[in-house]
Every structure is written in C-alpha cells, then in structure tokens.
Amino acid sequence: MDIVLRATVMFFLVFGLLRLLGKRELAEMTPFELVLLVVIGDLLQQGVTHNDFSLTGATLAISTFAFWSLVLGLVAMRSRRVEAMLDGEPAVLVRHGELLRDMLKRNRLTLNEFEAEMRLAGIARVAEVEWAILETNGKISFIEAKGAA
Structure with a gap:
C-alpha cells in the first residue's frame, strides 16, 4: 500500500x-x-x-x-471546467491581423518563436493572419485572412 500512496x-x-511548464515548452523540447x-x-x-525492486x-x-x-x-470528459483546468484552454495570439503581445508574454512565447511558427506555416506577415491560436497541445493554428496569400 505504501507504493500506491507514494505513486x-x-x-x-x-x-x-x-502544467507549470506550459504548453509551448512541452511542444518544443530541446x-x-x-x-x-x-x-x-x-x-x-x-x-x-x-527499495522495492520487485515485479x-x-x-x-x-x-x-x-x-x-x-x-x-474520465472526469475531464464529463466536466468542461475540469477539462479546462487539466488541459488548459486555447489562447488567441492574433486577432484580425493584430498581434496580441500580452498573450505572447502570458504564454511565455517570444516574438521570434512566434514568427518562426508563422514562417513554417508559409506566412510572411502578421497582417496575413486573421487568427492565430495557441492550442492546448502547444501547436499554433493559423487562419489566414481572406484575400491573403
């Protein structure tokens, strides 16, 4: 029973x-x-x-x-509040072509890291992005502005 309590x-x-490490840190480990x-x-x-090395x-x-x-x-599947607490929620980084620097800072994401993700997605300028969302898995989703590209 001691092992169960320690585990x-x-x-x-x-x-x-x-959870304290944050989404981005886990998505891009060195x-x-x-x-x-x-x-x-x-x-x-x-x-x-x-000292228990037994099977x-x-x-x-x-x-x-x-x-x-x-x-x-299972608890997260049944409760939206618990899911948000355990997995976090997506964070909007760009809204209507405007970079939300406070959200970058809150999610411990540098401008260089964000711009690198944009380039990987084939996007040259923030103005070409309608929405950029930091997903709960640490990846950034980009939705291009209409007429961009």
Missing part, C-alpha cells in the same frame, strides 16, 4: 510540474530537456518504489499512474 503523491507532483525528463523519470521511480512493486506503481491518468481523463 499517487508523485503522480500529482509531476502532473503539477508539467535535447537537454528530453534528457532531463528521462532523469526525472528515474528519480520518480526511486521515490515511488524506494509487484513496479506493477503497483505503474498501475497507480495508469489509474490516476484514467480517472482524470
């Missing part, structure tokens, strides 16, 4: 930390950040299973993580 605590700790996540995984395993201990820890992930997913 529960660690699950919510990691969940909270990943190689160092990927290694850091692997190291965190190893440290997490040590904190959850402690039963590993199964309990993994099952606990899967259980909480499933529960949060």
